[in-house]
Amino acid sequence: MTRERIYLFDTTLRDGQQTPGIDFSVEDKIAIANMLDAFGIDYVEGGYPGANPTDTAFFEKKRTTRSHFVAFGMTKRAGVSTSNDPGLAILLQSKSDAVCLVAKSWDYHVKVALGCTNEENLESIDQSVKAVSATGKEAMIDCEHFFDGFKNNRGYALACARTAYEAGARWIVLCDTNGGTQPSEVREIVAAVIASGVPGSHLGIHAHNDTGQAVANSLAAVEAGVRQVQGTLNGIGERCGNANLVTIIPTLVLKPAFNERFETSIDAEKLQELTSLSHAFDEMLNRSPDHQMPYVGASAFATKAGIHASALLKDPRTYEHVPPETVGNLRKVMVSDQGGKSNFINALKRRGIVVSKDDPKLDQLIGVVKDREASGYAYEGADASFEMLARRILGSVPEFFLVEGYRAMVERRFDANGNLKTVSEAVVKVKIDGEQIMSVAESVHGPVNALDIALRKDLGKYQAEIADLELADFKVRILNGSTAAVTRVLIESTDATGARWWTVGVSDNVIDASFQALMDSIIYKLMKNRDQAGQIAAE
Ligand SMILES: CC(=O)SCCNC(=O)CCNC(=O)[C@H](O)C(C)(C)COP(=O)(O)OP(=O)(O)OC[C@H]1O[C@@H](n2cnc3c(N)ncnc32)[C@H](O)[C@@H]1OP(=O)(O)O
Ligand SMILES: CC(=O)C(=O)O
Numbered sequence: 050m051t052r053e054r055i056y057l058f059d060t061t062l063r064d065g066q067q068t069p070g071i072d073f074s075v076e077d078k079i080a081i082a083n084m085l086d087a088f089g090i091d092y093v094e095g096g097y098p099g100a101n102p103t104d105t106a107f108f109e110k111k112r113t114t115r116s117h118f119v120a121f122g123m124t125k126r127a128g129v130s131t132s133n134d135p136g137l138a139i140l141l142q143s144k145s146d147a148v149c150l151v152a153k154s155w156d157y158h159v160k161v162a163l164g165c166t167n168e169e170n171l172e173s174i175d176q177s178v179k180a181v182s183a184t185g186k187e188a189m190i191d192c193e194h195f196f197d198g199f200k201n202n203r204g205y206a207l208a209c210a211r212t213a214y215e216a217g218a219r220w221i222v223l224c225d226t227n228g229g230t231q232p233s234e235v236r237e238i239v240a241a242v243i244a245s246g247v248p249g250s251h252l253g254i255h256a257h258n259d260t261g262q263a264v265a266n267s268l269a270a271v272e273a274g275v276r277q278v279q280g281t282l283n284g285i286g287e288r289c290g291n292a293n294l295v296t297i298i299p300t301l302v303l304k305p306a307f308n309e310r311f312e313t314s315i316d317a318e319k320l321q322e323l324t325s326l327s328h329a330f331d332e333m334l335n336r337s338p339d340h341q342m343p344y345v346g347a348s349a350f351a352t353k354a355g356i357h358a359s360a361l362l363k364d365p366r367t368y369e370h371v372p373p374e375t376v377g378n379l380r381k382v383m384v385s386d387q388g389g390k391s392n393f394i395n396a397l398k399r400r401g402i403v404v405s406k407d408d409p410k411l412d413q414l415i416g417v418v419k420d421r422e423a424s425g426y427a428y429e430g431a432d433a434s435f436e437m438l439a440r441r442i443l444g445s446v447p448e449f450f451l452v453e454g455y456r457a458m459v460e461r462r463f464d465a466n467g468n469l470k471t472v473s474e475a476v477v478k479v480k481i482d483g484e485q486i487m488s489v490a491e492s493v494h495g496p497v498n499a500l501d502i503a504l505r506k507d508l509g510k511y512q513a514e515i516a517d518l519e520l521a522d523f524k525v526r527i528l529n530g531s532t533a534a535v536t537r538v539l540i541e542s543t544d545a546t547g548a549r550w551w552t553v554g555v556s557d558n559v560i561d562a563s564f565q566a567l568m569d570s571i572i573y574k575l576m577k578n579r580d581q582a583g584q585i586a587a588e
């Protein structure tokens with residue numbers, strides 16, 4: 050059976066740029082456009098040339114090779130011709146393959162926001178589409194507030210869509226601009242548009258997530274007949290965001306309800322790049338990926354429940370709706386106080402540690418993890434500390450060095466120039482092969498930084514080995530909110546091999562919790578260097 054094509058339209062660089070707190074530079078935009086182009090998205094909307102210097106500079110060149118490169122803007126203003134509208138002129142001259150024009154389709158907006166007549170707005174749509182088509186570029190219309198407009202004046206909303214279609218627009222995109230429309234309404238309204246004479250092959254959907262249903266609304270529109278879906282990477286966008294393409298794409302590709310009828314530009318092989326695309330985008334935004342994001346989140350295929358882990362290990366389909374590798378994600382069976390023997394055996398096996406189900410040391414390890422988690426540890430986010438704990442109980446962690454003691458001080462004082470400064474000082478005493486080494490360090494970044502510097506300043510014969518160890522992240526969590534609370538510190542470390550590992554420390558003293566996590570990180574690094582730890586095997 051021939052499948053119909055669904056076209057994917059990405060507006061990360063335009064609507065995504067309207068996200069509070071997100072501000073792309075030209076360089077960011079180039080990098081993101083390259084990512085989308087390489088991934089194989091059909092349309093990449095780059096922004097609004099003429100609206101700001103970044104977008105104008107970005108449109109000086111065509112920035113994609115495979116994807117259609119789209120410039121966004123608005124229809125001509127009422128009362129001027131297309132050739133006398135400076136905003137439209139910039140769009141027509143931009144180095145784009147297509148122009149997507151936002152047009153009012155709710156008569157209330159025509160009156161209040163544009164201040165012109167309904168007929169003048171229809172004339173703007175007609176003339177603007179024709180002006181774009183005359184340049185040879187593909188013309189698209191984003192019918193702003195289409196669903197609200199339809200509910201208030203059905204005839205006028207339909208007239209806007211039909212005017213664009215009859216003027217030659219390749220795509221007429223129905224926008225749920227305020228994001229309040231429900232999936233059942235989307236189905237009904239799309240069907241009415243098609244019945245009015247605009248074919249589904251020319252219709253698109255642009256949904257906002259204000260009721261948490263942008264993805265559901267987009268899929269409902271596809272079921273009702275639209276053939277272009279707009280959205281953004283990781284669902285960024287104005288207010289609560291846009292439809293998340295990172296969720297929509299795997300649903301279209303993997304779910305029989307869609308893949309039996311439709312195909313997209315993303316095949317099964319490309320889909321395996323989805324998790325890394327989503328995470329790379331978060332890296333660019335300098336934020337942590339959402340662990341619970343469908344398909345690509347670190348928790349999307351994770352379980353810490355013993356009953357689930359036991360069944361998963363017998364057959365992953367028992368608790369997975371699709372195999373994680375289809376989207377480039379990983380199955381994760383975690384150890385925690387919710388886990389049974391199956392979780393632990395699996396987690397240990399991945400680290401090259403073989404232990405049998407009836408080994409008493411396994412019971413001892415489970416008991417220690419459950420007790421420690423009750424006192425504040427969280428091993429599911431601290432893989433290296435878990436491994437160290439397991440190896441200690443199973444008796445295979447060498448004693449590289451012994452920390453005999455440490456001291457940390459914080460002093461607020463005036464410096465020689467009379468400026469107030471807060472300086473921390475730390476002293477660490479370690480013993481290596483019977484020899485005592487004492488290191489002192491100062492830091493203006495706090496006592497933990499001073500301790501870290503002191504601990505790593507002189508580790509005797511191991512010093513060269515830890516030269517490439519870097520602390521990538523440091524997270525402090527107060528577990529029961531007062532100054533006498535228990536503190537959990539999570540440290541992310543990395544080294545020149547690109548490996549990353551997480552360690553945890555817990556104490557009612559933040560410095561002590563940090564020191565434990567630092568120590569685990571260093572010992573893990575030394576073991577890893579000797580192939581005694583960190584050999585993660587694929588499941
Ligand atoms: C639903 C959406 O997401 S649409 C995209 C929204 N994105 C943006 O607005 C980001 C980029 N925008 C901008 O930088 C600026 O708004 C610009 C450069 C486009 C325009 O700036 P200005 O000329 O100063 O106008 P301003 O932003 O104050 O107001 C928008 C104007 O566009 C008019 N307008 C709005 N939509 C349309 C339309 N579809 N067709 C024609 N005119 C329109 C408004 O009536 C208003 O005109 P007025 O100034 O005569 O009252
Ligand atoms: C065009 C657009 O971004 C909207 O209507 O939401």
